Amino acid sequence: MSATASPVAASSADAQALPAAGSSFYTAMRLLPAERRDAMYAVYAFCRAVDDVADDGGAREVRAAELDRWRADIDALYAGKPPARVQALVGPVKTYGLKRQDFQDVIDGMAMDAVEDIVAPSEQKLDLYCDRVASAVGRLSVRIFGMEEADGIKLAWHQGRALQLTNILRDIDEDAERGRLYLPLEKFQAVGLQNPTPQSALAHPRLAEVCAGVAAEAEEHYRTTWEIIRRNPRSATKAARLMAAAYHLYLDAVVKRGWTAPRTRVKPSKLSLIGVALRHGIV
Structure with missing residues (x-):
């Protein structure tokens, strides 16, 4: 998945933003009410995007720089100025009180794979x-x-x-x-x-x-x-x-x-x- 064309900004109906049909995650999320399910798909799409950065096999410095951009995007989201690729997280953050540090921790985890x-x-x-x-x-x-x-x-x-x-x-x-x-x-x-x-x-x-x-x-x-x-x-x-x-x-x-x-x-x-x-x- 290209980080520059992240599915985070897509609706949950977009096939790119959905987990694989038949997967345990997909089945579990289908149990949720629509609003909560859409929020989980937005979080999933974010996680997929940053995971793909860590695992895409490109130069380590390029991957590190892209993860830094994701960190900046999350900071901007919580500052009230969300870039387009995190727009789908605005509602879930507000509705469910999602914590900025948890998003940053996910990025830091992917960075552990990216740097070495x-x-x-x-x-x-x-x-x-x-x-x-x-x-x-x-x-x-x-x-x-x-x-x-x-x-x-x-x-x-x-x-x-x-x-x-x-x-x-x-x-x-x-x-x-x-x-x-x-x-x-x-x-x-x-x-x-x-x-x-x-x-x-x-x-x-x-x-x-x-x-x-x-x-x-x-x-x-x-x-x-x-x-x-x-x-x-x-x-x-x-x-x-x-x-x-x-x-x-x-x-x-x-x-x-x-x-x-x-x-x-x-x-x-x-x-x-x-x-x-x-x-x-x-x-």
Whole structure:
């Protein structure tokens, strides 16, 4: 997606501004009332645009400069002078009290990918990355969903990390092809690999132990996510519960598949995804 022709300024009916039909995100957002759904599509389009800047493969200095322009655009939005490409965020910011810092955190998360290829980050850096690229999106989302503030922020914290760790485990081979490795350094050092590269990490005989440790952390975040969801009104948590249930299917699938090469790309069955949609899409 070209950052210079961002879909953020488009209506939610514009195909470019919509998540892929059939995706967990698309299905979850379809559960929302129209106004909240349109607000989520505007946030999604913003996230897609800045993510594409980080991942487009261009010169790092060009990507950094474009992310700086996005930062300036968000600042202008909150100063009451929104450029055209963030115009669709004006209504959601006003209606749902979306926070400027959360948008900036998302950009900062994408910048972590743009300035360098992340390889075996420290646990602390990985947690910061998850917070910026996932939990910050969650903080924007729970306000649109209508959740109570304190539990909404807690949900964003835990669910963002659960989903992002699931993504990392699902995508280890694809990430390695791009020169990236998001599994944490300390877990590799614990199994005897002091300076992992994407290639040496995925070929290591104790990779399964590293992945199992990350999967256990994801499971704990899912557990807390569900605790928060269950104590809040279903009307404000329908989208969150569908996302949690759908993504947990991916975690189950990669754990069941295991970590021995060659690793096939996992995808839950259509039947299981339909079951999740039926269970969590009904009031």
